[in-house]
Amino acid sequence: MASEAILSTNSSTPARRASLILSVRCEGEHMFAMYDRDTVTRCLELHSGGLNPTEIATRVGVPRRTISDWVHGRTPRRNLARAGPGRCGRCGASGHALDELPLEYVYLLGVYLGDGCLSAHPRGVFRLRIALDAAYPGIVSEVEDAVGAVMPGNAVGRVVRPYRCVDVSSYSKSWPCLFPSTDQARST
DSSP, rough: OOOOGGOOOSHHHHHHHHHSBOOOOOOOOOOOOOOHHHHHHHHHHHHHHHHOHHHHHHOSSOHHHHHHHHHHHHOHHHHHHHHTTTTTTTTOSSSOOOGGGGGGGHHHHHHHHHHHHEOGGGGGEEEEEEEEETTTTHHHHHHHHHHHHHTTTTTTTEEETTTTEEEEEEEESSSSSOOOOOOHHOOO
């Protein structure tokens, strides 16, 4: 996208506001740049070779402040997690033993395919959200229990929406590894 397409809509006059090209981002939404492990490693090697962050930034094309963070030990967790053997290449988890998932996974997969969705959030985190009818509190509780059994270390939330709707949700980097997505199906 061209840099002139990303403009703020915070203008004082309606005529000025109408003349601006609007951004596709919502107000307050941030953009996070991710760098692959090779780029991080190359920058750290250049630093150990005696170059300062400004010189490295000029050579590699990464912002100086980002390189400074890496040099001071604040490297991307995503890249570090993927570096080890036996790690999932997508989410960085310590591998997924899909054949060892609890039986609740099969139930949760069916509910997800019928009434669920995955939403991407910053830093590689995904939200599993399942919309249910509040008229069936037993099913809502079963889905909450199933989410908790499949992802035992993560919190499970319940939000009551208008028109007898209840959202059951949980956040994790591993959800796309466990549930199919229509975007993934199209890309294969």
